[in-house]
Amino acid sequence: MLVHFTTFPTVDCQIRFFLEHLVRGLQLPSKKEMYSDTALERKRRIAEGMRDQDFHKLGDDLWPYLEYLSSTAGFKPVPPVVQKMVQYTDVQRVVNLQGYKKHTYKVTDSHSFETI
Known part of the structure; x- marks a missing residue:
């Protein structure tokens, strides 16, 4: 959610x-x-x-x-990738509260991304 x-x-x-x-x-x-x-x-x-x-x-x-x-x-x-990034970030807020804001993302296409 x-x-x-x-x-x-x-x-x-x-x-x-x-x-x-x-x-x-x-x-x-x-x-x-x-x-x-x-x-x-x-x-x-x-x-x-x-x-x-x-x-x-x-x-x-x-x-x-x-x-x-x-x-x-x-x-x-x-684009679907935006929803995926938001969902990923929501999980990271829980499992990595102190470090999630330091993540950098690279959109690889309209459906996927990677953290760099």
Whole structure:
């Protein structure tokens, strides 16, 4: 499970989505549909044990959310390598708390990376 918020890919996708709405007139669902979707999402998360005060936390829903934004607005999705790097870093925070920030990564292709 994703523990920390991944700022850069999240904000990047949200801004691209917003710009598609402003510049190209991306049609958003009606207000009623958005409220209904939010209510269903809240119900699902409560059933999974999430507290109301944590509703803004995406956790494992982050990557499907970013995929939804990119597919709906028609821009390139976040490359899979970014998700892999985030997941690797989350593990390193636990097993190597004092050293994980010193890691340097090299992206080898859109699906893989290596530490150097």
